[in-house]
Amino acid sequence: MSSSDKLSLTTNGLIVTxxxxxxxxxxxxxxxxxxxxxxxxxxxxxxxxxxxAKLWESFDYPTDAIVVGQRIPVGKSLESSVSEDDMSLGDYRLEVTDRDVVLQWNRMDYWKLSSDSMALKNSNGTVSWMVMNDTGLYLLGSDGSTVVIQVLLNGPPGIKIGRLDPDGRFSINRFNITHEWVLQFAAPFEDCKIPFICGEIGLCTTRSLGRICSCPPGFHSQIGGGNCVPENTSLSLPSACNGSQLNSSISYLKLGLGMDYFSNNFREPVKRGVKLSFCQDLCSQNCSCLGFYHENASGSCYLLENHLGSFRLTPFNNPRLGYIKALVVSSLGNPVVHNKSKKYNFPIAGLVLIPLTGFFLIVFVIFAILLLRKNRLSKIKTVKASAELEMISIPGLPRRFAYEELVAATENFKTHIGSGGFGTVYKGTLTDQTDVAVKKITNFGVQGNREFCTEISIIGNIHHVNLVRLKGFCAQGSQRFLVLEYMNRGSLGSILFGNGPVLEWQERVEIALGIARGLAYLHSGCEQRIIHCDVKPENILLHDNLQVKISDFGISKLLSREQSTFFTALRGTRGYLAPEWLTGTPISDKADVYSYGMVLLEIVTGRKNCSLQTHGLSSYSSSSEPRLIYFPLIALQMHERRRYMEVADPRLEGGVTSEEVEKLVRIALCCVHQDPTLRPTMANIVGMLEGGLPLSEPRVRSLNFLRAYGQRFTETLRMQGSNEQNELGLNLHMNATSNGASSGIENSLSYITSQQLSGPR
Known part of the structure; x- marks a missing residue:
């Protein structure tokens, strides 16, 4: 259509001529x-x-946008334009299904509303409509009122427009009082999750200041275009089923580590339990196949068919490896054709060369065996170096610091600001005057190297306001350092349990919400599902203006989108371990939810989950003697009696109401259900904290295990012996040592292993 075209209203309807x-x-x-x-x-x-009576309405025929009050039924979709200037249909569409809303590129999914970190799932009902109003975006059931999935949007009522942009991103913008459009929602949020963001076979890398487009190793940018083509001029990329592959010689170009494809996370593999060669044969026999991915551990095979988009850099321990199909081209520019009828005459020289080759092969094998024995010890020493070299070859890693730079930044490691099982943390200042925390990994070895690489791969490739940012690392010789953003208020544990100023109630709520948002992003907003595995106050860092960030990803676990659980060795901190860690059952993101519940109770009480109590809780006991109190049990008992103020930190001195305490206690108890399936998701916890979702009711039957954990810890501690013995008893439980204590104290608290580990610290 052009500006000279004419829209006419007739008794038969609208006509454009x-x-x-x-x-x-x-x-x-x-x-x-x-x-x-x-x-x-x-x-x-x-x-x-x-x-x-209505005869026709434009809302029934959506194009690329949705406005407030408009309903899009199941089966309908928004379709993008080619560009801002070309309004013909593009390659992207947003489709409403009976279970979800999906974004597609050439009919391949690359985003789902249910997987977005801002989405809250309220029920498992069937979807009938998608509607947008002043408060957010909703998927409604057939009755028009049941909310299946929702995205809550803050801000005053006003003009809102949701649009599927030509580049493939669905965005919702609000027109504010200053007459500016303000972005409220974007899907996908990360540029590199858009299928064609860097052109065909382009490699997208997420940086703090935006994306970077490049070509994978073995490819270069096509002259006159943004696509990537093989550097080897004897290879060409085939087109799907156009006859170019017929009788042609096929080769495969291997993609580098950590280069994943958007569709792998939104579809099932075509085959499971197969070898790489089988997957390659499947692609070679399929003219629509332009490449494939193979996961060695599970034998899963994924085919890339019909269209090739952009690839994106993910954590380098991604288990899938990709291969791009290429055709071998002759010097004349034509594909090389196999002549199957050609016969070969066996040369006479072969009769002489074969025995000689066998002889030299035997000599070589003997020499190799001797060489291996000689170098066995030296091979052990090179393990760390090989891991280091592997990291150098992986694109997209954060800045690599020299050891001398960190010595200068920390003034020879002068200011010590923290320590733990991983090592020691020092304050430093970079040459640009940026304050940083330099984390020195001291417990190094095979496991330490794995944790070091894990932390780099996770923090270096995710960006969220509630996750600590990795500024760089150092891997030089035997030295291993992480350079992290500096959080000047220290850890939540030091503030909550220390002798400094008391956190006000609203500060505690904001901290709880920040932790929940960070975990929700790890569980559902990242390329891969990330389970932190060690959520505790010491791993929550605070900065001015209540900036809350989760840190220490050394023992985190990465899962693909098709995985929901995993088995692994015990990892985490006593007092925050979910029961399933100790029963041999699969671990899921609900283990983090349990740990979060324990942290939330500590935020409410202002005390570690097991500590010596010399005052307060008068209604619980009339005894005046010091007691070891297990506060999760107290929270459960006070919830049953509806006496929530008994749980609140007494230092708040009336700065909180019973209703406010009840809200956090109920959420925390729901998080620590013994049955993982009864625990809410972190996204739902965010909704309950923000007020967008109703509070869940804790199920007491699934909380009875707290009574077993806490029974002995609420018995009177006889303060006998010297002050030195009393100090020993206090340190045993206040410091949560996993080694336990000796003598009578250990005997009086004789727990089975699971209770020692998953119970109080």
């Missing part, structure tokens, strides 16, 4: 004559008959 009178578009056949055309306040263009 060009200058010559040719009809370009018209409304479908209508059941009666049109009497009027109305443009409603919602933006809906409506044709009505003489009785004011």
């Amino acid at each position: 060009n200058q010559t009178g040719q009809v370009l578009w018209s409304t479908p056949f209508l059941t009666s004559k049109v009497a009027a055309m109305l443009l409603l306040d919602t933006g809906n263009l409506v044709l009505v008959d003489a009785g004011n």
Whole structure:
């Protein structure tokens, strides 16, 4: 259509014609004559008959946008334009299904609403409509009121427009009082999750200041275009099923480590339990196959068919490896054709060369065995170096610091600000005057190297306001350092349990919400599902203005989108371990939810989950003697009695109401259900904290295990012996040592192993 085209209203409907009178578009056949055309306040263009009955409305025919009040039913979709100037249909579509909303590129999924970190799933019902109103985006059931999935959007009522942009991103913008468009929602949020963001076979790397597009190793940018082609001029990329592959010699170009493809996370593999060669044969025999991925551990095979988009850099321990199909081209520019009828004459020289080759092969094997024995010890020493070299070859890693740079930044490691099982943390200042925390890995070895690489791969490739940012690393000789952003208030544990100023109630709520948002992003907003495995106050860092960030990803576990659980060795900190760690059952993201619940109870009480109590809780016991109190058990008992103020930190001195304490206690108890399936997701916890979702009711039957854990810890501690013995008893439980204590104290608290580990610290 052009500016010279004409829109006409007739009794038969709307008609668009060009200058010559040719009809370009018209409304479908209508059941009666049109009497009027109305443009409603919602933006809906409506044709009505003489009785004011609707004959046609523009809301029933969405293009690339949705406005407030508009409903898009299941089966309908938004479709992008080619560009801002070319309004013909593009390659992207947003489709409403009976279970979800999906974004597609050439009919391949690359985003789902249910997997977005801002989405809250309320029920498992069937979806009938997608609607947007002043408060957010909703998927509604057939009754028009049951919310299946929702995205809550803050801000005052006003004009909102959701649009599928030509680049493949679905965004919702609000027009504010200063007459500016403000972005409220974007899907996918990360540029590198958009399928064609860097062109065909382009490699997208996420950086703090935006994306970087490049070509994978073995490819270079095509002259005159943004796509990537093989550097080897004897290879060409095939087109799907156009005859170019017929009788052609096929080769495969291997992609580097950590280069994943968007569709792998949104579909099932075509085969499971197969070898790489089988997967390659499947692709070679399929003319629509342009490449494939193979996961060695599970034998899963994924085919890339019909269209090739961009690849994106993910953590380098991604288990899948990709291969791009290429055709071998002759010097004349034509594909090399196999001549299957050609016969080869066996040369006479072969009769001489074969025995000689066998002899030299035997000599070589003997020499190799001797060499291996000689170098066995030296091979052990090179393990660390090989891991280091592997990291150098992987694109997309954060800045690599020299050891001398960190010595200068920390003034020879002068200011010590923390320590733990991993090593020691020092404060430093970079040459640009940026303050940093330099984490020195001291417990190094095979496991330490794995944790070091894990932390780099996770923090270096994710960006969220509630996750600590990795600025760089050092791997020089035997030295291993992580350079992290500096959080000047220290850990939540030091503030909550220290002798400094008391955290006000609203500060505690904001901290709890920040932790929940960070975990929700790890569980559902990343390329791969990330389970932190060590959520505790010491791993929550604070900065001015209540900036809350989760840190220490050394023992975290990465899962692909198709994985929901995993088995692994015990990892984490006593007092925060979910029961399933100790029962041999699969671990899921609900283990983090349990740990979060324990942290939330400590935020409410202001005390470690097991500590010596010399005052307060008068209704619980009339004894005046010091007691070891297991506060999760107290929280459960006070919840049953509806006496929530008994749980609150007494240092708040009336700065909180019973209703406010009840909200956090109920959420925390739901998090520590013994049955993982009964625990809420972190996304739902965010919704409950923000008020967008109703509070869940803890199920007492699934919390009875707290009574077993806490029974002995609420018995009176006889303060006998010297002050030195008393100090020993206090340190045993306040410091949560996993080694336990000796003598009578250990005997009086004789727990089975699971209770020692998963119970109080």
